[in-house]
Amino acid sequence: MKVRLILEDGTVFYGMSFGADREVSGEIVFNTSMTGYQEILTDPSYKGEIVTMTYPLIGNYGVNQGDVESYASHVNGFIVKEFCTEPSNWRKESTIKEYLKENDIVGITGIDTRALTKLLRTEGTMKGIITSEDLPESELIQKAKDAPGLSGRDLVSEVTTKEIYTKGKGKQYKVVLIDCGAKKNIVRSLVGRDCEVTVVPATTKAEEILSYNPDGIMLSNGPGDPQDARYVVETVKELLGKKPIFGICLGHQILGLACGADTYKLKFGHRGANHPVKDLATNRVYITSQNHGFAIKEDSVEDLDIVVTHINVNDGTVEGIKHKELPAFSVQYHPEASPGPEDSHYLFDRFIDMMNN
Ligand SMILES: NC(=O)CC[C@H](N)C(=O)O
Structure with a gap:
C-alpha cells in the first residue's frame, strides 16, 4: 500500500x-x-x-x-x-x-x-x-x-515493569535494577557477572529498594525527557551514598539531575553503534553504542559534587559522570551494547568492584 x-x-x-x-x-x-x-x-x-x-x-x-x-x-x-x-x-x-x-x-x-x-x-x-x-x-x-513530542509526558511509566521479578537467583551480588525501560542485555550483563538482579518498577520508593538490602543499584535506560522522570530523580537523591549506583543512558541523566545538574535536548541526538567516546582519565577512546536525544549540560556540572568523566569525540557533549566522593557513576552510552561494540563491558566490572568495597 x-x-x-x-x-x-x-x-x-x-x-x-x-x-x-x-x-x-x-x-x-x-x-x-x-x-x-x-x-x-x-x-x-x-x-x-x-x-x-x-x-x-x-x-x-x-x-x-x-x-x-x-x-x-x-x-x-x-x-x-x-x-x-x-x-x-x-x-x-x-x-x-x-x-x-x-x-x-x-x-x-x-x-x-x-x-x-x-x-x-x-x-x-x-x-x-x-x-x-x-x-x-x-x-x-x-x-x-x-503529534505529541517527547517532553511533557511520562513515557517511563508506559514501559516500566508492572511486576517485580528476579533473575540469577542465588548469585553473589544483590543488585536492584530500577526499570525505566531496561534492555534485557543490562540484566544479562549483570547476571553474567554473578549478580542476582531484582527488577523493580520505576515508581518504587527508596525505602522499598533499600529493604532488599542490595549491594548495588542499577539505573536503566529508558524513553523520553529525563526531566519528566522527576519521581525517579527524587528516589535516586535518597539512595545516593547509601549503596553503589551505576546509571546507563536515561539512568545517567537521572543521576545527573539527582546531583543537581541540568539536561537539554540535543539537535538530533546520537543513535548508532560507532560513536567515539573519550575516557578523560586515560585519554583512551572507546567506540560505543548510543541511543539518546537528551544530554547533561556540561556547564551545569561545574560547582557540583560530580565530575565529567567521558566526552563524545564528535561533538564534545557529556558522556559520563561520577560523584566526587560517593560510589556513583554513569554513562550516556550503552556498555551492554546490543546492538553495538562490546568495548565498554568493563564498566560492569567497575560496578562489581564498587560493590566489593
Ligand atoms: N537510551 C536511553 O536511555 C535514552 C534516554 C533518553 N530518553 C534520551 O533520549 O536521551
Missing part, C-alpha cells in the same frame, strides 16, 4: 507500507547502525519515536527470538530504504516484514533515507506522520505538528 511520510516542516516522502497498516506519528530520529535492527525495534528507549535506518538494506539476516531486547516492540514506526525479502542466516526464524506485521509495527520502505537523515541533521529532529489517508497535505502537516 502507498503511504506518505509528512514532516512538520512540510516535507513529504512517498513510500510503501511493509508492516502494520495504521497511521502513526512521532518524533523522527535516525540510527546509523548497519545491523541490530531487531534490538532497536525492541529497545524501550525508542517509545514515542519513529526510527529511520541510515543503512540502506535492512533485514538481510532475518529476525529471531534471541535478539529481542524487551518484552515487546516499542518504536512508533520504522523507516527503511529497502528491506530484504529473502534473508539468509542460520539463526533466522522469520523475515523483518513478517516481524513488523506480527508485532503491529508500522514500517515504510522506498524512502530516500539519506535525504531524510540529511534534513534531520541540518534542521534537527522533527515530528512526522506516516499515513495512507488521502487528506490534503496541509491537514497532514497540521497533524504532524499536533
Whole structure:
C-alpha cells in the first residue's frame, strides 16, 4: 500500500507500507547502525519515536527470538530504504516484514533515507506522520505538528515493569535494577557477572529498594525527557551514598539531575553503534553504542559534587559522570551494547568492584 511520510516542516516522502497498516506519528530520529535492527525495534528507549535506518538494506539476516531486547516492540514506526525479502542466516526464524506485521509495527520502505537523515541533521529532529489517508497535505502537516513530542509526558511509566521479578537467583551480588525501560542485555550483563538482579518498577520508593538490602543499584535506560522522570530523580537523591549506583543512558541523566545538574535536548541526538567516546582519565577512546536525544549540560556540572568523566569525540557533549566522593557513576552510552561494540563491558566490572568495597 502507498503511504506518505509528512514532516512538520512540510516535507513529504512517498513510500510503501511493509508492516502494520495504521497511521502513526512521532518524533523522527535516525540510527546509523548497519545491523541490530531487531534490538532497536525492541529497545524501550525508542517509545514515542519513529526510527529511520541510515543503512540502506535492512533485514538481510532475518529476525529471531534471541535478539529481542524487551518484552515487546516499542518504536512508533520504522523507516527503511529497502528491506530484504529473502534473508539468509542460520539463526533466522522469520523475515523483518513478517516481524513488523506480527508485532503491529508500522514500517515504510522506498524512502530516500539519506535525504531524510540529511534534513534531520541540518534542521534537527522533527515530528512526522506516516499515513495512507488521502487528506490534503496541509491537514497532514497540521497533524504532524499536533503529534505529541517527547517532553511533557511520562513515557517511563508506559514501559516500566508492572511486576517485580528476579533473575540469577542465588548469585553473589544483590543488585536492584530500577526499570525505566531496561534492555534485557543490562540484566544479562549483570547476571553474567554473578549478580542476582531484582527488577523493580520505576515508581518504587527508596525505602522499598533499600529493604532488599542490595549491594548495588542499577539505573536503566529508558524513553523520553529525563526531566519528566522527576519521581525517579527524587528516589535516586535518597539512595545516593547509601549503596553503589551505576546509571546507563536515561539512568545517567537521572543521576545527573539527582546531583543537581541540568539536561537539554540535543539537535538530533546520537543513535548508532560507532560513536567515539573519550575516557578523560586515560585519554583512551572507546567506540560505543548510543541511543539518546537528551544530554547533561556540561556547564551545569561545574560547582557540583560530580565530575565529567567521558566526552563524545564528535561533538564534545557529556558522556559520563561520577560523584566526587560517593560510589556513583554513569554513562550516556550503552556498555551492554546490543546492538553495538562490546568495548565498554568493563564498566560492569567497575560496578562489581564498587560493590566489593
Ligand atoms: N537510551 C536511553 O536511555 C535514552 C534516554 C533518553 N530518553 C534520551 O533520549 O536521551
